[in-house]
Amino acid sequence: xxxxxxxxxxxxxxxxxxxxxxxxxxxxxxxxxxxxxxxxxxxxxxxxxxxxxxxxxxxxxxxxxxxxxxxxxxxxxxxxxxxxxxxxxxxxxxxxxxxxxxxxxxxxxxxxxxxxxxxxxxxxxxxxxxxxxxxxxxxxxxxxxxxxxxxxxxxxxxxxxxxxxxxxxxxxxxxxxxxxxxxxxxxxxxx
Amino acid sequence: xxxxxxxxxxxxxxxxxxxxxxxxxxxxxxxxxxxxxxxxxxxxxxxxxxxxxxxxxxxxxxxxxxxxxxxxxxxxxxxxxxxxxxxxxxxxxxxxxxxxxxxxxxxxxxxxxxxxxxxxxxxxxxxxxxxxxxxxxxxxxxxxxxxxxxxxxxxxxxxxxxxxxxxxxxxxxxxxxxxxxxxxxxxxxxx
DNA sequence: TTTTTTATTGACCAATCAGTCAACAATATG
DNA sequence: CATATTGTTGACTGATTGGTCAATAAAAAA
Numbered sequence: 001x002x003x004x005x006x007x008x009x010x011x012x013x014x015x016x017x018x019x020x021x022x023x024x025x026x027x028x029x030x031x032x033x034x035x036x037x038x039x040x041x042x043x044x045x046x047x048x049x050x051x052x053x054x055x056x057x058x059x060x061x062x063x064x065x066x067x068x069x070x071x072x073x074x075x076x077x078x079x080x081x082x083x084x085x086x087x088x089x090x091x092x093x094x095x096x097x098x099x100x101x102x103x104x105x106x107x108x109x110x111x112x113x114x115x116x117x118x119x120x121x122x123x124x125x126x127x128x129x130x131x132x133x134x135x136x137x138x139x140x141x142x143x144x145x146x147x148x149x150x151x152x153x154x155x156x157x158x159x160x161x162x163x164x165x166x167x168x169x170x171x172x173x174x175x176x177x178x179x180x181x182x183x184x185x186x187x188x189x190x191x
Numbered sequence: 192x193x194x195x196x197x198x199x200x201x202x203x204x205x206x207x208x209x210x211x212x213x214x215x216x217x218x219x220x221x222x223x224x225x226x227x228x229x230x231x232x233x234x235x236x237x238x239x240x241x242x243x244x245x246x247x248x249x250x251x252x253x254x255x256x257x258x259x260x261x262x263x264x265x266x267x268x269x270x271x272x273x274x275x276x277x278x279x280x281x282x283x284x285x286x287x288x289x290x291x292x293x294x295x296x297x298x299x300x301x302x303x304x305x306x307x308x309x310x311x312x313x314x315x316x317x318x319x320x321x322x323x324x325x326x327x328x329x330x331x332x333x334x335x336x337x338x339x340x341x342x343x344x345x346x347x348x349x350x351x352x353x354x355x356x357x358x359x360x361x362x363x364x365x366x367x368x369x370x371x372x373x374x375x376x377x378x379x380x381x382x
Numbered sequence: 383t384t385t386t387t388t389a390t391t392g393a394c395c396a397a398t399c400a401g402t403c404a405a406c407a408a409t410a411t412g
Numbered sequence: 413c414a415t416a417t418t419g420t421t422g423a424c425t426g427a428t429t430g431g432t433c434a435a436t437a438a439a440a441a442a
Contacts, residue, residue, distance in 0.1 A: 024212075107298065145371070151359060165298075
């Protein structure tokens with residue numbers, strides 16, 4: 001197996017396993033079996049388990065950034081903006097289940113530094129800018145706190161996409177629910 | 192050390208460690224060290240690691256249920272009902288950080304059966320009953336799907352209480368946000 | 383008091399853990 | 413071509429994992 005192939009195979013296998021079982025419950029031997037490579041190659045290519053974990057996270061983040069939808073432009077009417085917002089994000093999470101899983105791992109991993117997720121991205125600032133813009137045009141009630149509106153939206157999307165306990169399971173029902181959320185946010189924002 | 196003391200010490204130590212590090216990253220030796228008991232006693236009292244994990248979960252649930260009184264009665268006006276709903280749940284999660292941690296562990300644990308959290312409790316049925324009741328009195332728009340309203344409420348509370356990435360950190364700000372959520376839900380529910 | 387049940391101990395187990403190392407093969411570079 | 417770098421292998425390590433077991437101590441039941 002050529003250099004690139006081996007390293008890629010290890011990364012792919014590690015990603016699958018880490019995403020599913022987390023750091024502690026994934027062993028090097030599990031990775032070596034899935035990747036079908038020699039045990040030592042993992043250490044040769046990635047140093048140690050911890051560094052491999054970080055490499056996997058970076059891999060996910062990188063792939064994520066490529067597929068990440070931009071925030072809908074806010075030169076369109078508020079209802080359309082909000083609907084697109086919900087729709088785009090739901091789509092994004094659906095297409096990137098690995099990042100969903102990683103965000104959930106971050107929630108619990110005491111060992112880990114945070115660096116994945118909406119919350120800590122530059123996106124947040126763009127969202128606030130957009131909301132403030134609509135408050136200037138008075139499509140959003142200027143009395144409402146932009147941070148609160150943003151948190152609500154993020155919470156609703158995250159719960160729907162990230163929480164495996166969510167009641168609403170089927171895709172179509174979830175779409176209908178997202179639509180309901182969008183309409184609700186619009187109503188909340190109105191004067 | 193007497194019987195009761197030993198078993199309780201093991202359970203307490205295991206609870207601390209499982210809550211913090213999860214199942215896989217907590218070892219028997221860690222528990223034995225923290226509890227200051229002999230290695231074999233853990234197996235004598237709990238059988239194996241998996242059973243100890245289940246015992247810890249049951250312990251958390253048991254201790255939790257005593258303080259649980261989340262759902263307000265629905266013979267009061269809707270706005271009061273909703274506000275209490277948010278307030279009670281926020282309080283509940285704040286007073287039970289262990290259950291918060293366990294819910295988050297359940298999210299990621301592939302090995303685990305779900306049995307903690309709002310979603311899977313009998314509470315859900317009570318919530319739906321309450322919402323339907325308010326739809327009969329037309330305080331809630333009867334056209335809205337009760338499941339959607341409920342999911343929204345659960346999502347907002349859960350995100351605020353469970354997600355360590357939440358923007359709103361301070362207690363007072365969180366209270367204000369919960370208040371904002373309550374008002375928003377009331378607005379959504381209105382005809 | 384005697385007997386039975388339960389608690390506690392420490393020695394022991396195979397399996398697995400992450401990681402190293404020296405030897406060798408393949409490839410890149412000069 | 414020769415040399416240097418990188419990739420690959422398998423054998424090996426000490427530490428740790430969850431778990432067993434027989435012997436003994438303590439407590440409960442008879």
